[in-house]
Ligand SMILES: CC(C)[C@H](C(=O)O)[C@@H](O)C(=O)O
């Protein structure tokens with residue numbers, strides 16, 4: 001809940017810690033379609049507030065949770081019929097998420113494990129090196145280079161590229177350079193389309209996908225990056241994955257996953273001047289908490305969302321991950337189609353293919369009467385310009401408010417978290433937010449570095465000057481094309497005249513993996529998405545906000561209310577999606593029949609049997625019983641930035657990260673010596689094999705470096721009430737066991753951990769015992785995951801045994817959505833450092849194009 005409201009702002013919400021009434025609504029039982037209907041029994045559960053929402057609030061709601069799997073069943077994927085994904089008269093109403101998910105199911109196990117086809121795979125330098133290494137070690141190829149797009153963004157300096165020759169000489173910092181160079185070697189070796197630093201299309205991975213029309217409605221989109229949720233603004237199912245999953249997608253173009261809950265966030269009404277989509281999403285996260293969307297895909301809807309431009313919608317979906325959700329989605333509409341017109345990888349505007357695509361895209365909406373597991377309703381007029389005060393994206397307050405204190409929170413854990421956040425942020429409870437003095441301003445990141453963001457910020461600063469106390473104010477366009485467009489419009493001049501630095505595209509100060517960082521204790525107004533401890537640089541203090549608010553802060557030198565700095569006319573959100581020049585090539589211009597024959601020439605098989613020549617299933621060390629010391633760390637919301645800070649993400653290996661584990665907490669920053677009070681520095685916990693953690697463990701970034709660091713330290717099992725989805729998946733991929741335990745069972749295990757006694761986790765028996773053999777707890781684990789862990793199976797090998805089913809899906813995809821095959825760049829002149837030739841992909845039958853447009 002946004003704190004500090006109710007102090008003069010019209011409709012300001014209630015104080016944190018009080019029930020919100022109509023904001024939360026319970027929904028009826030969720031329904032599944034077709035075969036899922038029979039299988040999926042829905043258990044109605046009353047969930048106490050702290051399990052689902054902001055642990056610093058105490059809303060309560062009734063939600064619907066899928067029942068645990070009924071039986072272990074077959075350990076191989078079942079042969080199930082998927083022809084029934086098309087709607088029929090008997091199909092119950094479905095959500096947008098259900099429709100996109102169900103269309104892409106290649107196979108399904110009886111424990112609900114899905115093999116999902118991935119239409120679009122974005123790749124960047126941080127989370128891909130180990131994946132490519134895995135492919136090389138197993139002599140595997142990239143299955144669909146035409147559906148894969150790579151760029152470099154996190155490590156790149158944002159200084160001028162006027163004298164750019166190659167990435168090896170341009171990136172000075174050694175580890176950053178290694179990651180960038182490694183990506184270039186990999187895209188060459190595996191034949192991938194790549195926008196390098198010499199290419200004006202280079203930029204933040206979540207900016208370039210939509211910009212190029214690579215992201216299209218109804219597709220599945222993944223990337224080894226948590227903010228892949230951004231692409232859901234197009235009505236695609238887009239989510240972040242870990243590096244092992246990146247390898248899985250590269251090798252198989254599929255992902256092993258499971259259904260998420262359906263969650264609806266409906267925002268109705270008019271946004272007040274000065275309030276933007278960033279304020280909406282910060283407000284929503286304040287309401288639901290960083291774990292509010294855990295296990296769910298959020299559909300954002302309502303008149304306020306409909307009224308937003310595509311770019312504003314992207315900012316909302318981008319931060320779904322900060323609300324704990326697997327993905328965020330918005331149904332495509334005319335605004336979406338207008339945005340996609342003329343993009344290089346969209347079907348050519350007004351062509352028969354475009355018309356067919358639009359008919360198909362128009363069917364991508366939640367059916368009337370479809371049920372959501374969780375519903376949140378928000379009135380747009382309750383949303384003020386919103387900023388963060390603490391070290392979690394849920395720590396938000398209206399700009400007119402004051403810094404909250406522990407008394408504003410109800411639970412001991414929330415009070416403690418508040419005290420810790422205030423200390424880190426150097427703030428005193430009760431201070432008016434607008435009295436807080438800033439050092440730096442950063443306008444950039446995949447949340448807010450699009451042309452519309454820059455235009456909005458420029459309108460606020462035009463003709464004015466950055467305050468004298470601001471040491472640096474950075475404008476970092478999200479891509480080379482955004483930068484060029486802004487320069488064509490003269491925005492760069494407005495910013496430079498006002499005293500801002502005008503930079504090149506990249507992630508920049510969003511996470512400080514490149515030279516743009518905060519110094520310790522520096523305070524920054526930032527349009528990025530995370531305010532975790534150390535996020536923008538060790539000891540740095542981040543306040544999240546919208547671009548117009550950051551622009552106002554730069555002018556005032558303190559946290560500022562844009563409504564006092566600029567007139568209403570200057571801060572009204574743009575209604576239409578702004579156009580930028582993305583070049584004039586369309587798929588049809590660059591991809592003719594000859595190209596298609598060439599790239600779709602692999603032998604096709606209708607044989608649905610598991611292929612006899614399928615590769616052998618590889619191995620990981622099996623997980624059976626694990627006995628050892630368990631370290632208690634029951635603090636809520638421990639994020640992956642804390643588990644392993646950004647400076648350790650620059651490795652291209654999976655090993656050797658044990659010393660980096662909890663680096664910011666484990667060592668004194670001044671001396672580098674062990675912090676004696678940190679749990680893993682104390683005996684007997686130095687030798688822990690198990691971690692007993694708090695709720696929402698592993699939230700934030702998708703970095704698989706977090707489980708790698710835990711594993712390298714010696715921790716193979718984590719026991720917690722709940723986890724962030726991506727972290728949970730990542731641990732399994734590394735032969736680790738994350739266990740969900742709550743209530744009395746959790747308390748018993750925690751007590752043993754606190755007493756420094758060993759416990760034994762027995763995966764085959766699904767029990768936890770104390771050192772003397774006393775039963776402490778029983779636990780649930782999905783049968784497929786258990787099978788893989790106990791037998792040490794590599795799931796890429798397992799998936800490759802389903803080659804015939806994957807090909808069958810691809811054939812259907814080509815018939816239904818032919819615009820998704822092939823790369824639109826095959827014949828383009830390339831400015832980038834890497835020239836890519838067309839490479840073969842599995843043949844699908846393009847001959848049988850359907851007359852009827854696809855309806856989902
Ligand atoms: C480096 C990457 C794994 C990470 C993410 O997944 O989010 C980064 O983009 C971030 O924002 O922390």
Ligand code: SF4
Pocket residue numbers: 153154204205206225227445446447506507510511528529
């Ligand atoms: S959140 Fe920041 S670091 Fe992560 S992809 Fe976006 S801009 Fe890059």
